[in-house]
Amino acid sequence: MFTIKEVSLDDFLLVNEYKNEFLLSNEEHIQGAAGLLQTDTLTWIKERSLYKNKDTLPNKNFVPAHTFIAVINNKMVGVINIRHELNDFLFNFGGHIGYSVSPSERRKGYASLMLKQAIEFSITELGITELLLTCDSENIASIKTIISCGGILENQIQEDNRLTNRYWIKN
Numbered sequence: 591m592f593t594i595k596e597v598s599l600d601d602f603l604l605v606n607e608y609k610n611e612f613l614l615s616n617e618e619h620i621q622g623a624a625g626l627l628q629t630d631t632l633t634w635i636k637e638r639s640l641y642k643n644k645d646t647l648p649n650k651n652f653v654p655a656h657t658f659i660a661v662i663n664n665k666m667v668g669v670i671n672i673r674h675e676l677n678d679f680l681f682n683f684g685g686h687i688g689y690s691v692s693p694s695e696r697r698k699g700y701a702s703l704m705l706k707q708a709i710e711f712s713i714t715e716l717g718i719t720e721l722l723l724t725c726d727s728e729n730i731a732s733i734k735t736i737i738s739c740g741g742i743l744e745n746q747i748q749e750d751n752r753l754t755n756r757y758w759i760k761n
């Protein structure tokens with residue numbers, strides 16, 4: 591059964607397997623894993639609870655965030671990170687929510703399922719009624735995911751050779 595849950599130390603092995611799959615598939619620079627690929631797994635899990643609160647943020651340049659993992663049949667298939675607020679960078683390029691699905695589990699609808707549940711959590715638990723979602727203009731899978739959850743394109747922002755699509759989901 592597909593579930594999303596806040597990550598805890600009990601999930602160490604699942605998170606490590608998820609991370610290893612990215613590293614083995616040469617996707618180590620992928621977005622949407624909340625820094626997992628650049629951090630050792632234990633530290634990453636421990637820091638997730640600290641990021642939930644402004645007073646305990648491990649990095650004061652970051653905004654508070656909730657991180658959920660998607661699990662099916664005791665395998666972690668995705669991660670989704672909900673930022674409680676936007677700073678200048680997030681307003682232009684990052685948005686409220688980042689997500690990824692493991693390479694071997696794509697095109698099964700998991701990203702759309704994760705995003706739907708994250709939107710529900712943002713509204714009911716965080717009180718965020720207007721969510722900004724962004725993605726690279728060439729990221730077809732992410733564009734479709736955002737649109738399937740009601741995203742309306744506001745504009746595109748050019749930086750260097752990259753074009754970022756900015757969508758709002760309003761409830």
Ligand SMILES: CC(C)(COP(=O)(O)OP(=O)(O)OC[C@H]1O[C@@H](n2cnc3c(N)ncnc32)[C@H](O)[C@@H]1OP(=O)(O)O)[C@@H](O)C(=O)NCCC(=O)NCCS
Binds near residue numbers: 621689698701
């Ligand atoms: C973007 C990502 C999370 C999508 O995950 P996913 O679980 O494969 O997405 P879903 O199965 O829910 O598919 C969502 C939609 O995209 C489509 N899609 C998925 N992969 C696709 C691809 N490679 N090419 C075209 N369409 C694709 C699906 O058909 C579906 O469309 P539909 O709603 O019309 O049926 C995944 O590709 C990923 O982790 N990419 C790397 C990290 C990343 O880019 N994160 C987003 C940063 S903004």
